[in-house]
Amino acid sequence: MTVNVWVPQDAGALALGAEATAQKLLAAAQATGTSIRLRRNGSRGLYWLEPLVEVECAEGRIAYGPVTARDVPSLIEKGLLKGGAHPLRLGPIDQHPWFKSQQRLTFARVGQIDPLELNDYLAQGGFRGLQRALEIGGTATVTEVVESGLRGRGGAAFPTGIKWQTVLKQPPGQRYIACNADEGDSGTFSDRMLMEGDPFSVIEGMIIAGVAVGATQGYIYLRVEYPHAHRTMAAAITAARKAGFLGDRVCGSKHAFDIELRLGAGAYICGEETSMLESLEGRRGEIRVRPPLPAEKGLFGAPTVVNNVVTLATVPVVLAGGAAHYRDFGQAKSRGTLPLQLAGNVRRGGLIERAFGLTVRELLYDYGGGSASGRPIRAVQIGGPLGAYLPESQFDTPLEYEALSAIGAMLGHGGVVAFDDTVDMLEMAKYAMEFCAIESCGKCTPCRIGSVRGAEALGNISRGINPQGNLALVTELCDTMLQASLCGLGGMAPYPVLSAMKHFHEDFRPRAPAN
């Protein structure tokens, strides 16, 4: 009998040695004369347990982890292929408390299926959302997305359905769907996990968007730092085309839709939607002044739906289960589920998808298990390099749009990065300005010059040069950047700086010169 053994092909698992583990498993099984079928999945997002090996047994998929190549011989000896006992045995993976307590809608299949096996996708509800969209038609599909309360998960949190409505209302003509896969925020990896673990869900979401607003062409703008996601996405597009989900007649309907995968070239600013459109058109990623909105005049001047990977991959969930089902998760104006990414200095980092409402503290301690270093967690940054730093006194804030906004923070793309008490918040503030300077597109002065001068002034505080004067200068610069920048890069880079100054004021003092 052949035993199915799953080893993730997710970049995070590979970065921890999953490929060597897989090869060793094949060799070791062969040596014992057991026939195994090595299957590759995405990651379930329990990264401290990667490489996570799963063996299909009568009682379900039995997990072992973290399994390095070195552990394989002893595991095989102890009967891994029969789900045998071993210190690394975690039991049935779907019963693991970290996994079981989640509410996975967008990530329902990630880690469970072979990402490129179309039959796996179909067997687990794939393309049911598209089927429904084709049945109810474009306008009703848009209404469904509006009613679901889904907001853009890329960071701006704009209501997805409203954006689609705007595109739908434009005069007839060419329209586009642009999938923003330029996931550049530090501490975020949900787009990557989806593209590597369930690429058909992204494709299905794009097709539904196309059917809904009458677009026939989609583009995925994928960052070059994600070569694994690129390979998986490219193969999935080819497979979807071959199976008739993409092409002149989507699923035999009158709708045409196809997708082209484009690669970015290492510019953070291209995650900003208008900059991304410029880049897709083959130009420098300099942002465009709004209005007009991309929904009115976007890619190549045509009305364009620009949505993030997670948003688009959630659309099939909304259509398949209905708007009300999705909306019933979450609270107030934060509806549905949120795939949080817990990263940095935590013991148990990874992907946690739950209905909105979990507090920072629950995330850090119940899921994260505290810091990796064992020291107290002093600060967390939420929402990437442009997100505010929160001190311990704010850890009871729920992770949802309005609650974070009320304390001057933002959820962004849902990344949470923890720092222990060795962090130097003056350095982090200076880094925020440096990063802005490196990645600024240069179009507007507050961002281009403000960031350089901000980093300089913060450096001067560290060196003991007129600390009070420079603190005042940074505050003033931040105000200018907040008020006068053209886009979110210069307009939000002050958040980490000002929050660090406010909550960790004791760090903003001269230092002894570095050795």
Place this chain on the structure above:
Amino acid sequence: MKTTASTQAIGPAQKGEVLAIVARHKDQPGPLIEILHDVQRAFGYVPAEAVPLIAGALNLSRAEVHGVVTFYHYFSGAPQGRSVLRLCRAEACQSMNGRALERHAMKKLGIGFGETTADGGVTLEAVYCLGLCACSPAAMIDEEVHGRVTPERLDELIQGAGAGAGK
């Protein structure tokens, strides 16, 4: 655009290759970045001589093409090392001693970010997030990813990359 190594002139055959790449993409809408990716894949960098060729074929000015090449961190105007080591400098990696790892890499290789070792073995590049933030600090050598990289592990990786350098 990095200019740490001297730019080598390209010959007629390579110019033909550039034009073939352009021809392949010419009918795509907004093809310039796709073309530059293919040129960099073929040559390891974007040679200065390729710029007027691409500009001419796409009916763009040389300044426009040059402007695009230099805007994007990923495109290199000079040959890179046989291996490219990208170290993540972003916050999640910093929270797990990424700064110390940066200093270690620079000391070990004797170069800074954007530079190539004298033997042409390794180019060190800064990268801002590899999406491996739950296993920080992270690095990528060419297209191979590594998580929870310690200084000792980095030494092994550098040695592995340098092994192809024939020194």
